Amino acid sequence: MKFGGTSVATLDRIRRVAKRIGVEVAKGYDVIVIVSAMSGKTNELVGWVNETSPMYDAREYDAVVSSGENVTAGLMALTLQEMDVPARSWQGWQVPVLTTAAHSAARIEDIPPENIRAKFAEGMKVAVVAGFQGVSPEGRITTLGRGGSDTTAVAFAAAFDAERCDIYTDVDGVYTTDPRVEAKARKLDKISFEEMLELASLGAKVLQTRSVELAMRYKVKLRVLSSFEEQSDDAGTLVCDEEEIMESNVVAGVAFSREEAKMTLVSVADRPGIAALIFTALSDAGVNVDMIVQNISEEGRTDMTWSCPVDQVKRAEKAMEEAKEGGVINYTGLLADVDVAKVSVVGIGMRSHTGVAAKMFKVLSNEGINIQVITTSEIKISVLIDRKYMELAVQALHDAFELDKAA
Ligand code: ADP
Ligand code: ASP
Ligand code: MG
Numbered sequence: 001m002k003f004g005g006t007s008v009a010t011l012d013r014i015r016r017v018a019k020r021i022g023v024e025v026a027k028g029y030d031v032i033v034i035v036s037a038m039s040g041k042t043n044e045l046v047g048w049v050n051e052t053s054p055m056y057d058a059r060e061y062d063a064v065v066s067s068g069e070n071v072t073a074g075l076m077a078l079t080l081q082e083m084d085v086p087a088r089s090w091q092g093w094q095v096p097v098l099t100t101a102a103h104s105a106a107r108i109e110d111i112p113p114e115n116i117r118a119k120f121a122e123g124m125k126v127a128v129v130a131g132f133q134g135v136s137p138e139g140r141i142t143t144l145g146r147g148g149s150d151t152t153a154v155a156f157a158a159a160f161d162a163e164r165c166d167i168y169t170d171v172d173g174v175y176t177t178d179p180r181v182e183a184k185a186r187k188l189d190k191i192s193f194e195e196m197l198e199l200a201s202l203g204a205k206v207l208q209t210r211s212v213e214l215a216m217r218y219k220v221k222l223r224v225l226s227s228f229e230e231q232s233d234d235a236g237t238l239v240c241d242e243e244e245i246m247e248s249n250v251v252a253g254v255a256f257s258r259e260e261a262k263m264t265l266v267s268v269a270d271r272p273g274i275a276a277l278i279f280t281a282l283s284d285a286g287v288n289v290d291m292i293v294q295n296i297s298e299e300g301r302t303d304m305t306w307s308c309p310v311d312q313v314k315r316a317e318k319a320m321e322e323a324k325e326g327g328v329i330n331y332t333g334l335l336a337d338v339d340v341a342k343v344s345v346v347g348i349g350m351r352s353h354t355g356v357a358a359k360m361f362k363v364l365s366n367e368g369i370n371i372q373v374i375t376t377s378e379i380k381i382s383v384l385i386d387r388k389y390m391e392l393a394v395q396a397l398h399d400a401f402e403l404d405k406a407a
Contacts (some may be wrong), residue, residue: 002034002131002153006170008072009039009186010077017168017227018079021126023385025085030120032160034131034153035076037068042132042146058103062133062143065104066092068150069130076128087126090116092141093132099142100133106134106142106150109157111368129156140283154211158218163368165220166236167207168227170298173237174199174206176403177254182395184404188252192242195252195346202344203257207239215239215270242348247407252357256390257342260290261310262372263303265320266333268304270297277329278304278320285319287312290342291375291384307373307384310338340372341390345397357381363400369393 001021024031027250037045045065049056073089080087090359093097095115099106111173116127131149134142144151149320150167158166174196175185191199193216200209206224206240215222238244268274275294282289287308295303313336323329350356357374366372369392373384398404 001031002149003036003227004149004169005036005039007168008035014075014079015106018076018083020227021080022083022085023330025125031136032156033076033128034149034156034226035128036070036131038072038150041068059140062103062141066133066141069132072127072153073130081162083240085126086124087128089118089128092132093135095129097134098355099136100134101138103142105145106136107156108134108144111155113159116216119306126379145208146203150208150211151214154214154220154222157220165222167224167343169206169224170228171206172229172235173224173225175240177286177394177398178204181391182398184398186404188237190240190245191252192245192348193239194242194348198346199253199255202255202346202380202382203342204255208390212239240391248349249401249407251345251347251349251354251401251403253346253403254394255344255346256394258387258390259310260307260340260342260384261313262305262307262337262340262384263316264303264305264335265331266303267301268331270300270302270330274329281319281323281328282316285315287316287319294374300342305373307342313338340384341387341388342382343386343390343393343397344380345401346380350379357402360397363396364393367392367396
């Protein structure tokens with residue numbers, strides 16, 4: 001059972017959640033509980049790090065930012081003990097949750113289950129584990145990237161061969177789009193791993209992308225449900241194989257990502273190897289490039305455009321300036337538009353249906369929204385647009401694809 005930040009935001013909520021855990025213990029289950037930091041805590045910690053040291057040492061970032069989960073884990077264990085449920089807290093290194101050394105974006109490599117199993121054998125009923133954190137091969141604390149407690153939860157479910165993995169959050173399941181942006185968004189009873197993976201990676205933060213990947217690979221029975229309502233055994237949304245879903249719409253959902261930037265390198269030489277040089281420099285600088293467009297070339301020069309998270313623009317600019325100074329690439333200008341957003345439609349139905357892209361573009365054009373960059377894959381279409389039209393685009397697409405109606 002995983003509880004996100006809003007579900008453990010106050011001592012009262014921790015008590016409510018502890019009761020919910022007690023219900024599972026009463027059924028006879030041993031429970032591993034993964035907790036997030038109390039709502040807002042991680043943002044506060046990240047802010048403190050940025051204020052102290054803008055070009056921070058990522059190992060110390062992790063030392064600070066991982067601490068929010070420790071507080072919740074201890075408080076949850078205490079609350080359970082107060083209810084006479086045998087429980088204790090575990091920090092990542094105590095389990096241990098072994099990760100790579102990629103600080104602030106580490107990947108879980110292994111979770112040896114022996115320590116926790118031994119405690120269950122001695123009568124412990126609930127292991128409360130601090131989510132989002134692990135330990136690197138060098139013995140330093142790592143974190144798994146924002147939203148990483150979801151991944152902790154799925155990784156534990158896999159490592160312990162759990163009967164199921166329930167992600168408790170502040171909405172009662174996965175919706176056709178973020179219900180905070182489109183009031184007509186519809187809760188899905190089931191969604192396929194593939195679609196959930198795309199929605200998550202395109203910005204639907206209800207599950208961290210990596211958690212969906214792991215659930216798919218290890219066949220974890222993954223469910224998203226609300227921690228604020230009484231829950232029946234089939235509540236929420238089940239994330240499952242597409243074969244388990246009988247009827248589905250061509251488009252399953254709309255995702256969006258607000259914090260995007262569009263960068264253009266003006267007038268670079270159009271010759272073999274140029275893209276490799278540019279994107280190697282960006283990748284070495286840790287810039288996560290998403291969309292790429294190479295414009296048509298004129299007199300042997302061309303413009304190269306890409307999108308990346310808005311908070312990586314400074315890093316990208318630095319990398320390009322250094323590459324220019326070092327004589328690696330030559331260009332006349334570097335433009336950064338930090339007011340764009342990405343909106344995507346996702347659905348496995350697109351494999352067999354044509355016309356989804358045309359319809360999407362038509363809908364946006366009817367709203368007077370200019371499309372700046374387009375990318376597609378087998379089951380999604382993404383566009384980059386002016387950020388101020390993001391909500392409008394999501395709502396218009398949700399309407400046009402009739403996502404408020406079940407198939
Ligand atoms: P937690 O703190 O429990 O991990 P998050 O804030 O990370 O919760 O994720 C839940 C939020 O995800 C919801 O409050 C909702 O605003 C947002 N969200 C975005 N897309 C969707 C979607 N398709 N379905 C449900 N929630 C979504
Ligand atoms: N507390 C971390 C975050 O806010 C991890 C999580 O909640 O999943 O990103
Ligand atoms: Mg989350």
